Amino acid sequence: MxxxxxxxxxxxxxxxxxxxxxxxxxxxxxxxxxxxxxxxxxxxxxxxxxxxxxxxxxxxxxxxxxxxxxxxxxxxxxxxxxxxxxxxxxxxxxxxxxxxxxxxxxxxxxxxxxxxxxxxxxxHTSYSVTVAICSYRTLQNHQNNQGTPLSPVYKVVKTVYASPTRVNFHVDSRKEVETKPAYPDICFAVDDFDSTFDAVVLTDTDHCFCVLLNAVGGAAFPSENRHQDNVDAGQTNKTKLTLFSGFVSYQMVRDAYDAGKSGFGSLLPFGHSSRKTDRIYMKGPGGRGEVEVAVSGVADQSLDESGPHSPLHTSQGGLKIGAMVRKAASVAQVAAKNAYAAASSTRNSDGGMVMVPLKCCLMSISLPWEHIAYDLLFKGGSPVNL
Incomplete structure (x- = not known):
């Protein structure tokens, strides 16, 4: 032995x-x-x-x-x-x-x-996911010149966990989520996706929806000092490794939302409210991995700020969420109102349809275990920072 x-x-x-x-x-x-x-x-x-x-x-x-x-x-x-x-x-x-x-x-x-x-x-490795809204022009400049800073319009960082189990969220009913084996894929699910990413709203045709998955410590980053082996490496070593990074433009999200299908994924309707919500599956760069996103149009909340039909009082599928903290609801309302106001001022060059602000809530990221294991063991280079 x-x-x-x-x-x-x-x-x-x-x-x-x-x-x-x-x-x-x-x-x-x-x-x-x-x-x-x-x-x-x-x-x-x-x-x-x-x-x-x-x-x-x-x-x-x-x-x-x-x-x-x-x-x-x-x-x-x-x-x-x-x-x-x-x-x-x-x-x-x-x-x-x-x-x-x-x-x-x-x-x-x-x-x-x-x-x-x-x-x-x-x-047993620790992970974080970053969901951000970025300018497409800024992304292009960054790709052409790595020295160009990449400053997001808005971002959310969330701790996620690797699991060989896939979670199927039933957001249109009170049923508990269904789980089934995902292996050989590994799933990073965000259980509270709707509240976590409530303010991630694309409000400009220049906006892109960006997703990063980073390994940030744990079993894959042991210390060279054997006396620190039982301490989370994230507390002792400055480690970060990007396992997944990708973005889609507003136009791609809008096309999928309007048409029900696109070249980068498919739509499965799961809401029954007047504000349509769709589940979009997006392939990662080079076809590696899959990102599951709930996309919904943001209503003009300046027209109806209260009452039983307000989006702040019902979930995507029409469920009551009276337990929502009032302060959080107020913040979400202001964010949605600002998003709608910003987007409503943008029209097509031919004076056509008003742009629809789209809320994008990351539900999960799935990657084959072999891709993750290889990157954890061998991938070098600097992580992607937003």
Whole structure:
């Protein structure tokens, strides 16, 4: 076993071993003849996972992060294997315990230890998402000259969590959200998307809707000092790694909102109010990943600031939200009124239809686990800053 002949390696040393034997990330099974014997050795990955997430973890210091994920062997899943062993999901979950083999029990025979190590590395890393409104001209200048500052018109930064589970929000009813396995994709969902991004409103044809996903600490950023292994790296190292960055113009969002489909995604209506709300799926740059956004037109709230039909008193699907804090409602009302006033002054060059201000609420980002694992291990360069 790794570390049997002396002191167990630190997390930093273990991650160096993982990097050395991660040539298979992003490759198909047919390419495995190019891998080293160690890379295909399930015991090696079992021992790494054991040391990294069992032996290298202080349970008392990390009580809020005690879930471990175990990916099933691909050759066994979906081919009539005993479904009594962990059901038909491609992975199963356990709460942290002091001994890995006792934790997994008889299910160890179906575990793909290599993929399980990568999944836990992803799940135990810390992330933030930045949603911003930027000027298209500013973005173009920045792309042409990296020294040009990229100052957003407005932005929101939100902590998100990596999960192998996909969340399907039912915003048009009182039903609880549905969840289903997303793996091999990893989903970063924003449960309170409507309130978090309530003021993200595109009010100009020059506006772009921008999304950044950054890794900012945790398991993928261990300290070189073994005595700091059980401290969140985000508190000790100045780390930030951009895993996803992309933007769409106002015109693209408007076309999708009006027509119901576009070249970058599709629309699925889920609201029944007079203010149409649509769920848009946007592919990331180069087709990498997917962003799910709720888009809705912002009504002219100067015409009706109170009453049972006010957008401030009902949700997108017409549900009562009386529990909303009055101050937050007031801020949202002012933001919407200002957005509508700014957008209403903009008309097409031919004097046509008044521009519609569009509120864009990020619901989730999904990325393949191999893309995330590769970037966490090998991606260099400076992060994108907004």
């Amino acid at each position: 790794i570390g049997d002949k002396g002191e167990s390696p630190s997390r930093y040393e273990l991650l160096s071993m993982v990097k050395k034997h991660s040539n298979l990330i992003g490759k198909t099974v047919l390419d495995e003849q190019d891998a080293s014997d160690v890379e295909l050795d399930q015991k090696f990955w079992h021992d790494i996972l054991d040391l990294y997430f069992i032996g290298g973890r202080d349970a008392k210091a990390q009580q809020d992060d005690d879930l471990l994920f175990f990916v099933k062997k691909m050759s066994l899943h979906g081919y009539g294997f005993n479904d009594n062993l962990e059901g038909d999901s491609p992975y199963f979950v356990r709460r942290w315990a002091t001994k890995l083999d006792e934790l997994v029990g008889e299910s160890s025979v179906i575990v793909d230890w290599r993929r399980s190590l990568y999944l836990n590395l992803i799940a």
